[in-house]
Amino acid sequence: MQIQLVNVSFTYSKKKKRAASTAAPSVLHHINLTIQSGEMLAIAGKSGSGKSTFLQLLKGFLAPTGGQILLDGIDPNTSKRPDLFDQIGYIFQYPEHQLFSPTVFEDIAFGLQSAKLTREIKEQKVRKAMKAVQLDYDEFKDRSPFELSGGEKRRVAIAGAVVLEPRVLILDEPTAGLDLQSRTALFDLLHQMNEELGLTILWVSHQLDEIVNHACRLLALKKGEFIADGSPVAILSDPAFLNAFGWEEPSVLIVSRLLKELGITSGNDRISPEEAADAIAAALSLHQQQITAK
Numbered sequence: 001m002q003i004q005l006v007n008v009s010f011t012y013s014k015k016k017k018r019a020a021s022t023a024a025p026s027v028l029h030h031i032n033l034t035i036q037s038g039e040m041l042a043i044a045g046k047s048g049s050g051k052s053t054f055l056q057l058l059k060g061f062l063a064p065t066g067g068q069i070l071l072d073g074i075d076p077n078t079s080k081r082p083d084l085f086d087q088i089g090y091i092f093q094y095p096e097h098q099l100f101s102p103t104v105f106e107d108i109a110f111g112l113q114s115a116k117l118t119r120e121i122k123e124q125k126v127r128k129a130m131k132a133v134q135l136d137y138d139e140f141k142d143r144s145p146f147e148l149s150g151g152e153k154r155r156v157a158i159a160g161a162v163v164l165e166p167r168v169l170i171l172d173e174p175t176a177g178l179d180l181q182s183r184t185a186l187f188d189l190l191h192q193m194n195e196e197l198g199l200t201i202l203w204v205s206h207q208l209d210e211i212v213n214h215a216c217r218l219l220a221l222k223k224g225e226f227i228a229d230g231s232p233v234a235i236l237s238d239p240a241f242l243n244a245f246g247w248e249e250p251s252v253l254i255v256s257r258l259l260k261e262l263g264i265t266s267g268n269d270r271i272s273p274e275e276a277a278d279a280i281a282a283a284l285s286l287h288q289q290q291i292t293a294k
């Protein structure tokens, strides 16, 4: 699905009447951008910059107060095609807080209720969604979602969105509160769904290393405007950009720069500190052998 924003602005309406001179401030201003099918796109920006508001506009929870959002060229807000928003899955921050059914199966199947499917078809769909998030059907289907680990709960919540077969998945800080192992596992999963199901994946992140490692494109939001849009490596190694946000260079880029300065080419901007340590140790050992040979 192609998502296009044409001159999109958004202002939250105020309940109380306000004087003309104190009109509600605009949260997003004149945004123009296109998201192509299959992108892995991260959105970053300080607290209050408008990230969640932007995501909610894409999902149709909010409608633009100016401009248009087009899904495959159609404006769902004005064309009587709000069903187009159903093709976008939305995963809130800490989605496990919204799990409520007694079993994993019922939780994942919840969104299918209105479709009046047979038990058999429902089961097929739940199986497929659980496979996509790598939860074994027989092992987990009857378990209570409340007794799972944090990473497993999050997988159940993602399966609840995936079961509706969306073409786009939006996640608001998907790795918040997860340990390193669960974060890595979650991104393995997102990459797999991106590749195998062709899902477009958009997520909000405050983790710059995560963005460099996993996003193909970064949108950086400042006070309601996207001030950078492009390669995460290029954007996050630009000192002027980092200064403007008060951000530190991501450690993964520092490591790659250090290797280049030492003349150790890894051929990879996304090398981990552990891989870098191995590369440096190997280079030092080679250097030592050369000295001994002389």
Ligand SMILES: Nc1ncnc2c1ncn2[C@@H]1O[C@H](COP(=O)(O)OP(=O)(O)OP(=O)(O)O)[C@@H](O)[C@H]1O
Residues within 6 Å of the ligand: 012, 027, 045, 046, 047, 048, 049, 050, 051, 052, 053, 054
């Ligand atoms: N329901 C609302 N009514 C009025 N103003 C709102 C509402 N929700 C958000 N805002 C305001 O809109 C601006 C953008 O908020 P938003 O939640 O989109 O930012 P954010 O970048 O997602 O922040 P965070 O990283 O803290 O979640 C903020 O100034 C916020 O106070």
